[in-house]
Amino acid sequence: MPNMTPNKIKMPEQDPKVRARNFEEVALGYTKAMAMEEAGRCLNCKHKPCVEGCPVNVRIPEFISEIARGNFKEAYEVITSTNNLPAVCGRVCPQESQCEGKCVRGLKGEPVAIGRLERFAADFVMENEQTKIKKPELNGHKVAVVGSGPAGLTCAADLAKIGYDVTVFEAFHVAGGVLMYGIPEFRLPKAIVQKEIQSLKDLGVKFMTNMVIGKVLSVDELIEEMGFEAVFIGSGAGLPNFMGIEGENLVGVYSANEFLTRINLMKAYLDDYDTPVRNAKAVAVVGGGNVAMDAARSALRLGAEKVYIIYRRSLEELPARREEVHHAMEEGVEFLLLQNPVKIMGDENGRVKAIECVKMELGEPDESGRRKPVEIKGSNFEIEVDTVIMAIGTSPNPLIRSTTKGLEVNRRGCLVVNEDMLTSREGIYAGGDAVTGAATVILAMGAGKKAAKAIDEYITSK
């Protein structure tokens, strides 16, 4: 008999007042008992709508019934047969619009906490089981992966498992992509990402960091001179957009990428690391996605007294994961909705002192179906801040497309691929944010998986 309580088992969390000042993980994870009880809420539906909601089709009811029976390792194995990074996805997937969004329990009450259960199974195995990885026998074929974000890591893992000799080339000094430099420690502990990368190394995948492809080696050289038979490009969408308003080059205006990189990758919040970040008192973060939430909550944790999110649409349209919006509010981030910056003001030394905004109202729906925000004339006002963080989106870096001949891109600079993730060049595949523009971890992983399959077919049929 399923457990018919309408609500998810609550996730134990750090107290908002305490956690708003530290970088430790906010959500503490289910205990065994909690996980088994929550798993009991799943109805084991025959038509499995939840599975369709998951971009990599994790066999959700199957893994949940294993958890309900206390078979945590088996649950983990069910998940990892389609998802290489469950500890990451359980934490960062926008479940409300994917798996949990389709769960029938959500019709009356809350859906089954699929994400939390996935995280539980992954954490349990990581802590309690010594998963020994067998290095597969090499098949004699070499594949290069450019970029070590979720797309690249997934593609590398899938190919390595079937015997390919895979080398990952990463521009930064550590592998992991946005999982390392973007998403903060309090939401995704870096040790988890590093464990996943270690398991790839155990599989035999080689990592070459500090290698900016397009500069030190071109994609063509990887193929022609280094003997790679195929290349997967998972270089992400790392180029930050700015608004183009007055004052954006004042001292104290950051892109979210710069702010978060200083904190996450360069550990500016720890005393014994050398990279500095400004001590901000009042911070305005412009944007409403996960990136904006992460920047705002990081600013709080660095000691800011006031942190504002400025977003031009309303609460309903906020694209961030719902849980993160909720967490940000609990921690004291102030949401200035239906408002948009028009200008940033500086003092005589060129340092930010205020931001001028205008109020907005929602008009007719635009192409995306969302109601378009329009300015209310004359409603301008100023907020005193000393730091402004722009989190209004990113686009793919032109470095690879401008140094590889014959790579087709669309108008937004994204690589164009067919249904097999093949670009306009033979042997060159691509996926993740480099193809879709800024999207999600799980979509990037799905793309890496698809590409691995296509690369294997391409090489074996040659």
Next chain:
Amino acid sequence: MIYGYLLIDLFFEEEPMYKIVRKQILNPSVVLMEISAPYIAKKAKAGQFIIFRIDEKGERVPLTIADYDRENGTVTIIYQIVGKSTMQLSELNEGDTILDFAGPLGVPTHFDEGVKKAAVIGGGVGCAIAYPQAKALHEKGVSVDVIAGFRNKDIVILEDEFKAVSDRLVITTDDGSYGKKGFVTDALKELIDSGTKYDVVVAIGPVPMMKFVSELTRKYGVKTIVSLNPIMIDGTGMCGGCRVTVGGQVKYACVDGPDFDGHLVDFDELSRRNSTYADKEKQEKEHYCRLTEVIKNA
């Protein structure tokens, strides 16, 4: 090509490490190092730079590629000891290794085909960045005049190197203790006024120096290239921290530069942005100095 396979296999015996194969102290605050980095050496061109990180906790610091040896697989850097990272680097010796060394970054310097006569101007450690440009021009058959400015005689660097790649070398010192007394702008004005016609001027050094040279050459209508040094992190266009305003447009120095048309650069904005962390850096340096002092005296 076999070469590629060999290198990659060698690299992968252990974690890649970048070894210091030569260290030379050019003056009390300027050090030259030759670093083993075969991939970068193979691709490097004048005007490009690397980013190094000493250890796990270090900052990512950009330095220009002063020279390279494709055969031996080494890259030369010349740096001034200004803060904690350069101080730590200067304490390493031949045989030691650096954790991270990424490059070659930035766009190589581009000179128009028609250039016959050039003036290359370096200020202080900026001479290290100007040297590869003078050398590249010289190797292209361009007639090069070099003006190298220093505060005083004790800190003159690269004199022989410049001599070898220039038709005329003018050294200036602020106090007149060596070469001509005065600033590089005075020397340039003198050369132009005495009838030398330059097709291009390359000016590299402190921001005010580049600004004043650009103001001078604007009057004479001589095209001027400057090499900008904003604060950087990734060096690949990903953080936007290095943005500069050139001709009213925002550019990322790490991917669009570091070279720009000096007549279009907003130097005042660059100076302000470079001072973002001035207080913190001073603290770090003092803290580090005190620490090493204690260790040395222990």
